[in-house]
Amino acid sequence: MKSRYRVEITTVAERDIEEIWEYISQDNAERATASIFDLEKSIAGLSTLPLRCSLVPENEILGTAYRHLLYGNYRIIFRVFGSKAIILRVVHKGRLLDTRFFC
Numbered sequence: 001m002k003s004r005y006r007v008e009i010t011t012v013a014e015r016d017i018e019e020i021w022e023y024i025s026q027d028n029a030e031r032a033t034a035s036i037f038d039l040e041k042s043i044a045g046l047s048t049l050p051l052r053c054s055l056v057p058e059n060e061i062l063g064t065a066y067r068h069l070l071y072g073n074y075r076i077i078f079r080v081f082g083s084k085a086i087i088l089r090v091v092h093k094g095r096l097l098d099t100r101f102f103c
Helices: 011-025 029-047
Strands: 006-009 067-071 074-081 084-092
Touching: 006 011, 006 029, 011 029, 011 084, 029 067, 029 074, 029 084
Parallel strands: 006 084
Antiparallel strands: 067 074, 074 084
């Protein structure tokens, strides 16, 4: 049986998702809603085997143990604490992380 993890989304990550919807909706609100629905399904999927996701390359510089799940043009940045997967940020995959992302 697969381990179950509780997925929690930080306020900052929720704001990231809202901003993604706003950006996409400038062209097509229906597509924005569908994209966010799929993104949230991907996030919910972290309830099983979040450790399958790779560590972010920036960990060496930041001194962290963050992981990421890629979804389309976005990186879902999270950390596993015990039986929880905490979603920290949702950022464009072209952006490098730095400490300002987590303030």
